[in-house]
Amino acid sequence: MSIHTPYDEINFMNYSSSAQRAILDGIQDEIQKAGDEMSEMMAAHSPNTNLEPHLLLKAIQALFDACVNYGQVMSIMCSYNAINNIPTCGNPDLLNGILRERWNFTGFVVKLLTDDGNVTMDTLNNAVRRLLKTKIELGMFDPPNMVEFNSYDFNDIENEAHLKLARQVAQQSICLYKNTNNNLQKAPLPIQNSAINKIGLFGIQSVQTDLLLGNYARSPDQPGITTILQGIYDQIDQNTTANCTFEQDIGYFVPGQAPIAVYNPGQCCALCSTVQTYQSMESEGRDRSTIDLPVGQYELVRLLKSVIGPNKSLIGILIRGGSIALHNLMDDCDGLIDGWYPGQLGGAALADVIFGSYNPAGRTPVTYYHSDEQLPPMHVMDLYPNSTISSLGITYRYFTGKPQIPFGFGLSYTTFSYANLQVKSSNVKACDLITGSVDVTNTGAIDGDEVIQIYIKYQASVPSPNVRLVSFQRILVQAGHTVTMEFTITPDYHAVIYDSDSVYKPTRMVEEGTLNIYAGGGQPDYYSGHLQQQVQITNAQNIDTC
Incomplete structure (x- = not known):
């Protein structure tokens, strides 16, 4: 769990506080003695990062606060950089003031320690005491036959239920960004038309396995990893597409040269092309210098579309962890699917979406920028605009340009509409909870999940986000049916940060004024069917006194 710019090496490690809580719930529900660790507290992946109090508290500390207080993690790893010229691993305001005094953390901190003569015996004893306490709680000093983990074997891990869950997780994470070809009578996806008798697949990554897993993942033994190629083969074997044959080119593409193919792409009724980053350019210790894809991939997609023409569909499949610039992919691809790092059954899950056995409902958790020109220089961690x-x-929350794909966006094979956004009270005090509800109806012909998103906007006297997601819920809505989502907005979501003498001791205030609440399937500025309500905050108050 680290803080990064779009260029940084391990953006896929970033999670919202809601996602962190879900992960912790899953781990701690299955394994009671879970030694959860929060990685790289306050990391910014820059030798030194200067942060103002409003950024330190709003953008960063809130994420870690959720894990410490909600998840009761046992350990925290401090980052290797400095915050405001003080190394995080030796910062008493951070490690003692915030972590232990404010958040009441009782576990141990993982950090590099060098003995320069300034480490006291009391400090060393405290560190060893915390570490041994955790080991005792984990059962590391118990007899081996009393430790539950020692009884696990292969069948406990790679069982049918876990494999089914891996496929489900991959399915639910897949995002659909485009599904339009104006020259066809129907959307390019899902591929179901029996008239499609030949499908082509381009891209070496369609047969690669390691990229599907991403970083920090051990390759499973059995049944192994389902590649994109195998996933498509399996779907065709199941007669998902009648009378369909399949061709593939797995050669590398060289800019300026035609792709070496085993067939003429123009003979295909539909083409799928995989595009991706590589572990050699986006992994631990490897920051990117650009958000562009590796050389040749944009050209490959452009060439393929020119070969098959406007009356046939080109489906792009994205595999990678961080935000990328799509450039011509949004124009040349008729369908665009984002697989992220989908895991060992990612190929099967992607094929499920392509052929329609699963209706996609993922929403992008990052902003897609048009190009490097929209971003600040590498290692600049000021989230706010800076002329x-x-x-x-x-x-x-802070980007003032026009994104290529906005945070929270994603398409479905069905459609939804919103109605009856209600809040319990239109006038509330600073410390009050704001509760409300909204109805969503599946107006399409098939069942599908909808991700209902609640955002707020407000005017503040100090720097604050332009918009903020305060609640969301993924709900299955059957075709023709309506469901109701209830939500709660806590004061910390619309509190602002005032400057103080120490960035670690700021004043958090809820200001008096108008709070605009929006509900819909995306951000209010980019989702045309959103609803809006207003609530008046009738007084100002320090949130720490609530």
Whole structure:
């Protein structure tokens, strides 16, 4: 769990506080003695990062606060960089003031320690005491036959239920960004038309396995990893597409040269092309210098579309962890699917979406920028717009430019409409909870999940987000049916941060004024069917006194 710019090496490690809580619930529900660790507290992946209090508290500490107080993690790993010229692993305000005094953390901190003569015996004893306490709680000093983990074997891990869950997780994470070809009578996806008798697949990554797993993942033994190629083969074997044959080119593409293919792409009724980053350019210790895809991939997609023409569909499949610039992919691809790092059954899950046995409902958790020109220089961690460095800001909360794909966006094979956005009270005090509800109806012909998103906007006297997601819920809505989502907005979501003498001791205030609440299937500025309500905050108050 680290803080990164779009260029950084391990953006896929970023999670929202809601996602962190879900992960912790899953781990701690299955394994009671889970030694959960929060990785790289306050990391910014820059030798030194200067952060103002409003950024330190709003953008960063809230994420870690959720894990410490909600998840009761046992250990935390401090980052290797410095915050405001003080190394995080030696910062008493951070490790003691916030972590132990404010958040009441009782576990141990993983950090590099060098003995320069300034480490006291009391400090060393405290560190050893915390570490041994955790080992005792984990049963590391118990007899081996009393430790539950020692009884696990292969069948406990790679069982049918876990494999089914792996496929389900991959399915639910897949995002659909485009599904339009104006020259066809129906959407390009899902591929179901019996008239499609030949499908082509381009891209070496369609047969690669390691990229599907991403970083920090051990390759499973049995049944192994389902590649994109195998997933498509399996779907065709199941007669998902009648009378369909399949061709594939797995050669590398060289800019300026035609792809070496085993067939003429123009003979295909539909083409799928995989595009991706590589572990050699996006992994631990490897920051990117650009958000562009590796050389040749944009050209490959452009060439393929020119070969098959406007009356046949080209489906793009994205595999990678961080935000990328799509450039011509949004124009040349008729369908665009984002697989992220989908895991060992990612190929099967992607094929499920392509052939329609699963209706996609993923929403992008990052902003897609048009190009590097929309981003601040590498290692600049100021999230707000800054004209002195030609920065438009970063993340959906602070970015003032026009994104290529906005945070929270994703398409479905069905359609939804919203109605009856209600809040319990239109006037509330600063410390009050704001509760409400909204109805969503599946107006399409098939069942599908909808991700209902609640955002807020407000005017503040100090720097604050332009918009903020305060609640969301993924709900299955049957075709023709309506469901109701209830939501709660806590004061910390619309509190602002005032400057103080120490960035670690700021004043958090809820200000008096108007709070605009929006409900819909995406951000209010980019989702045309959103609803809006207003609530008046009748007084100002320090949130720490609530």
